[in-house]
Amino acid sequence: MTIEVDQLTKVYGSATAIEEVTFAVETGEILGFLGPNGAGKTTTMRIVTGYLPATRGTARVAGFDVHEQSMAVRQRIGYLPETPPLYPEMTVAGFLQFVARLKGVPAGDRVERVRHAMARCGLADRAGTAIHKLSKGYRQRVGIAQAIVHDPPAIVLDEPTVGLDPRQIIEVRKLIESLAGDHTIVLSTHILPEVSMTCSRVAIINRGRIVATNTPENLTAELVAGVGYEVEVMADEAELLAWDAIALTPTPTPDPAPSEAVPAPDPESTESKDSDSDQEPQESEPESDTPEAIAAPSNPSNLVKLSDRGAALVDQLGVIAGVASVALLQPELSHRGERPDLRRLRLRIASQPGQEPGRAIAASILGSGLGLCELRRQRASLEDVFLQLTTTEPTDHNN
Amino acid sequence: MAIILANITAIYRRELQSYFRSPLAYAIAGAFWLLAGFFFCAILLGSEGLIQQAAMRDAQGQQMGVPVPPFDLVGEFLRIFLGTMGSLSLFILPILSMGLYAEERKRGTLELLATSPVTNWAVAVGKLLAVLTFYITLIAPLLLYEAIAFSGASPSVAPGLPIAAHLGLVLLAASVLSLGMFVSSLTASTILAAVMTFALVLFLWIMDLVASAIGGPVGEALGHLSLLQHYDSFVNGVVETKSLVLFGSYIFAGIFLTAQSIETFRFQRS
The missing domain is CATH 3.40.50.300 (P-loop containing nucleotide triphosphate hydrolases)
Incomplete structure (x- = not known):
């Protein structure tokens, strides 16, 4: 039948x-x-x-x-x-x-x-x-x-x-x-x-x-193009100060050129930025509010912020084999939760089809000295398929 | 054939069952019986009623000392009473037929009927038979009243006349209900169906007036379509083939148009 x-x-x-x-x-x-x-x-x-x-x-x-x-x-x-x-x-x-x-x-x-x-x-x-x-x-x-x-x-x-x-x-x-x-x-x-x-x-x-x-x-x-990773990294204030010290020494900073692997920050990031703009004056330094403000601060009293590290991290992760793109979800997510001295940062990494670069990503983050809070693999759900098929032109995924 | 009969029976039974649970059916029955009973009493027993009139005639005749012409009380009563019943039915029948298809359309149950192995014809016939049965149930008590009244008549009543008269009433009702069923199949609104049916039936009712106003061969042809004219001849005890054919045509036309309209509805539906 x-x-x-x-x-x-x-x-x-x-x-x-x-x-x-x-x-x-x-x-x-x-x-x-x-x-x-x-x-x-x-x-x-x-x-x-x-x-x-x-x-x-x-x-x-x-x-x-x-x-x-x-x-x-x-x-x-x-x-x-x-x-x-x-x-x-x-x-x-x-x-x-x-x-x-x-x-x-x-x-x-x-x-x-x-x-x-x-x-x-x-x-x-x-x-x-x-x-x-x-x-x-x-x-x-x-x-x-x-x-x-x-x-x-x-x-x-x-x-x-x-x-x-x-x-x-x-x-x-x-x-x-x-x-x-x-x-x-x-x-x-x-x-x-x-x-x-x-x-x-x-x-x-x-x-x-x-x-x-x-x-x-x-x-x-x-x-599978929809497969990716969501990453949360953190650093505490002491570590930031330590990096600050490194940044102020005349050692060459990691190549700050924003590579093409860095995608434009998605709208989410600007939103969350707004919500985080009421930062408590725990750090006394003036805010450099753009994530593109890469290390090498001109003013010695500036602390290197986590977002700067984040930008460096984006570059660093972008060159890993199998990674398609890296995006910062929240340029700076600071003092949330029970540990006010912790700074957190979220990234979304999209992998290339058929690649599973999770291991290299984890190694790279740990190697950079940042704390890895969360590394979560995202699979494309049927919902993603549905949205992709029904919102893009129908000819895209005819089979 | 057996399957079609089984389908008609299924529809017929369902329709009848729903009358037992429908407050509207009880309200209509109550109102009809009240009004019909009132008219029955008024026409027969009232101070201006036929029995009084007959008694007055007799008294007059005795005073004058001349023999009174015979007075056909039974015939006169049937003419007046069934004429009234016909008019009353004119109001009741559109209410009975309005929901036949409009309700199905509103509830979406037409989709069930249309995707079941049953033809539109069978559904229409089943529905018409059911609603006609309900109408016959409405007039059944009146037959009892009449039987009681006529049993006292002298000379005793020949059964032909009342039978012809009531057959006419049932055929009239079947015609109106069949047309009403078609109107009901055109809309999902029961009120609209009732109003449209009422207008249509009223138009057919007075068709002979319209016809005589028009005159000529067209008027004459239209005159034959009048429901009232043919109903009257039944009430007078005249059962003519042309009247039977006319009522039969109305009933058939109603069923045919209903089946067609449901078919078209499915084709057009967006």
Whole structure:
């Protein structure tokens, strides 16, 4: 029981909702259909379930064409629309009975199928409750129950966890996972963790076009460029004074030329600078407030500040093999926490694809005499992939 | 065929179930029975009622010493009472039909029906049968009143006339409900559906007036479409094929247009 979607295009008047959407779901698979709001998820779901006809292209459920053999498709598919289709005045059991009857479940099996669907969705104790008295979470469960009551081989769920609380979301995800295997499931969502947790494959849709189809792991792996490190270094005041002394001696300072490896400080850094501008007058020296003010102070009374060391550190790290760029997140983060004499500095290091320069970075920092507080590797999350695919031009990451 | 019947039954049962839980259905039934009961009493038993009139005629005849022409009290009563019932239904029927599809559209349950293995026709027929059943339930107690009243009539009432009259009422209701169902399928607003249906039905009701105003062959053709004219002939005990065909056409047109409108709605929906 596969679901194949072949070059679907849907045009509403002059607006194109989806364009050339193609994907396939194998038996027992859960496909996550991921996209920002208005990307065309619901339109695609509606075409697959036979609710809407496509302008061009077609979709097949178990080999049946949704346009030509609509009734055969409708018998084999369970569909939870964006808003669960419920009759508020009916009881849960009565409603499911009606849906079972409508979907052509034989009279002899109906009671058992309804009981089974209710048990599966945790509704057994609400069988006699009128639907309008149920909470949002329970209504969503009734919506899922109506999609599975006739035991369809293919299930289409349009945003099944929207509006649920975190505990209910986990329950619904477990339910969906338990349905996989003997059911083929398409699940649309704009919630990223949902996809990485439940889906075996992901199709990302943006502005009506599929921009990527792959497993969640492969999608994140594709974006290794997003891998990097976040570093926090520190020095206490005594050490700064010591460096100061070194800086004042006529020994040549490390080459201060700002190399091209130093990227422009990102907006974050200027913000944090503002928030840190109310520095306590613990150090009496006037502030040199630009991080570019590299060592070699002209005024002997100036202390070399950590930010100056930081700039030197940026240069130093920038030349390590495998490092793509180094950015100072906070030019000077001073006397925070319980040790007012400690100065801290945060950096973000992006590594080149396929490289893991963590070891060299750590060695380099320790070699410079600074204290290493934190060295954390960041992996590209599905969120990064999603943002990259849906905010840049769609052609960038077609596969 | 069996599947279609099963689908119609499924829709029919669901609709009927929802009337039992709908406050609107109870309110309509209560108001209808109150008004119908009032009219029944007023027309038959009131101080200006038919029984009083008949008694006065008899008294007059005895005073004059001339034989009074026979007075068909049953026929006269059915004409007036069912005429009133027809007018009352004119107001009630749009309220009954307004929610048939508008509610489904509003709740999104149309998406469930449209993605189930059931045709638009089956849904429309099931819905129409259900709402007609509800209407028949509304007029059923009145039949009981009439049976009691007519049992005292002398000479005894031939069953043909009341049966024809009530058949006319049911056919009229089915036509109006079928058209109302179509109007309801055009909008997601129940109020709008009710107002539009009322306007449409009122227009068809007085079609013969419009027709006579227009005159000529066009006017004559339009005159045949009048609901009231054909209903009147039923109430007078005249069951003509052309009336049956007209009501049947209205019912069929309503179902056909509903099925088409739902199909179009899916194509257009954005």
